[in-house]
Amino acid sequence: MEETERSSRVALVTGAKGVVGAAIIARLQAEGFVVGGLDDGTGGGDLAMSVDLTDRSRTMAAVERVAAELGPISVLVTAPYLHDTAPFGEMSADRWKRLLSAHLGATVNACAAAVPAMVNAGRGTVVTISSWLALAGIPGEAYHAAATGSILAFTKSFALEVASSGVRVNCIAVGPIEADHVLPADVADTVVFLANDGDFFVGQVFSAAAGAVV
Amino acid sequence: MGRLDGMVCLVTGAAQGIGKGIVIRMAHEGARVAVNARVDDDRLKRVVGEMGGFPAPADIADAVAVRRMVAGVEANVGPIEVLVCNAARMTMMPFLDQDPDQWWEQVHVNLTGHMEVIAAVLPGMRRLGRGRIVLFSSLWGPIGWKNASGYASSKSALISLGRALGRELSPERIYVTVVAPGIIDTPQLQVDADDAGVTLEEMHRIYAENIPAGRIGTPDDVARAVVFLSTEAARAYAGQTIYPNGGEIRGSM
Numbered sequence: 170m171e172e173t174e175r176s177s178r179v180a181l182v183t184g185a186k187g188v189v190g191a192a193i194i195a196r197l198q199a200e201g202f203v204v205g206g207l208d209d210g211t212g213g214g215d216l217a218m219s220v221d222l223t224d225r226s227r228t229m230a231a232v233e234r235v236a237a238e239l240g241p242i243s244v245l246v247t248a249p250y251l252h253d254t255a256p257f258g259e260m261s262a263d264r265w266k267r268l269l270s271a272h273l274g275a276t277v278n279a280c281a282a283a284v285p286a287m288v289n290a291g292r293g294t295v296v297t298i299s300s301w302l303a304l305a306g307i308p309g310e311a312y313h314a315a316a317t318g319s320i321l322a323f324t325k326s327f328a329l330e331v332a333s334s335g336v337r338v339n340c341i342a343v344g345p346i347e348a349d350h351v352l353p354a355d356v357a358d359t360v361v362f363l364a365n366d367g368d369f370f371v372g373q374v375f376s377a378a379a380g381a382v383v
Numbered sequence: 384m385g386r387l388d389g390m391v392c393l394v395t396g397a398a399q400g401i402g403k404g405i406v407i408r409m410a411h412e413g414a415r416v417a418v419n420a421r422v423d424d425d426r427l428k429r430v431v432g433e434m435g436g437f438p439a440p441a442d443i444a445d446a447v448a449v450r451r452m453v454a455g456v457e458a459n460v461g462p463i464e465v466l467v468c469n470a471a472r473m474t475m476m477p478f479l480d481q482d483p484d485q486w487w488e489q490v491h492v493n494l495t496g497h498m499e500v501i502a503a504v505l506p507g508m509r510r511l512g513r514g515r516i517v518l519f520s521s522l523w524g525p526i527g528w529k530n531a532s533g534y535a536s537s538k539s540a541l542i543s544l545g546r547a548l549g550r551e552l553s554p555e556r557i558y559v560t561v562v563a564p565g566i567i568d569t570p571q572l573q574v575d576a577d578d579a580g581v582t583l584e585e586m587h588r589i590y591a592e593n594i595p596a597g598r599i600g601t602p603d604d605v606a607r608a609v610v611f612l613s614t615e616a617a618r619a620y621a622g623q624t625i626y627p628n629g630g631e632i633r634g635s636m
Binding site for chain 1: 549553565595596597600601607608610611615616618619620621622623625627628629630
């Protein structure tokens, strides 16, 4: 029964071109999901679309198209990956705005576009991707920590707003991939766990940091 | 094909409640489950009978019995790859009214007892070259609870034990994680209902009102999380605590 149910499920991944987003798409497809992959670049998955995720109305239109072509979206994963860093005081206002939009802006836009239909359906899984930099203090990363940390704060409150409608929102704070501590596959496994088995997790932060942050 | 095919798993405190739910789910995923309970009674026999598991009775507060039990599982079932430290004792009592021995018994079982189990299982995991250990904390560990000072102290300490062992054992591919469940549908709920002077149904409703998910958890909700942490993905969460609680506690967690 579970298998048939899963094979017809549709997932939407934003930030499809990033290392983490791409691993999540591959894993969801292996689980039988049909995946729409949005990105500022070329996108990925079964329906790849290029869209400016920091633009609310364009994101709405793209998500609408994914739902129209693939079917109702039951899993949303937001996986922003723009990394920009500068010592505090040395990032221009425009650069900071771009960084914050790429993380919080794109996350919020994707949720605004995809979650109302989940609420109507009475079920759905949302996984926001943040960073270990949001949990650990790292000199020189104040801007990036703030941009990704805002996703944690958004996730916790938003999760409570839609929990009673059967939609589950949780966050994965991804550890230092560069240092090969955490594998994108582990993050992807967590997404599948939350989609299939995570109904009693609400507004939680999964720190996939392999001990870098506990 | 199950996610734990052929894996030998040892679950402590598994005659009822969450532990029993874990045994059922692990067996469903293909594991060969050694079922621990304090006494070798009908409840243990029933769980083992239904699941095709292996009985592994021992009081985990008894270090000698624990070593004998673990050796028995290794000899008769195979090298233990996953250990789930679920057994617990709880006595609800105002701090000053509680007999100190009774207070300490909760710490001796919940914390020290599992340290003995871990110490007994680790050499085998090292020989195997891999392993996962899932410790059980509780909602009441990190947040505390009135009249549960001994239990909460022991459960909070398990979060710290998980952090330390997570760091210590990760390099050996032995991944230690912690699960801190919220309100779960177990026989404990009847005890809570009796204490509160309400029916079991009323107790369910009272608890569910404070849970954003709109319901109390099931043993299987927790068991599914344990299965996830029994897979290789646990390496990303070494030392971490996860909280299946329907959104009931919030804050820094």
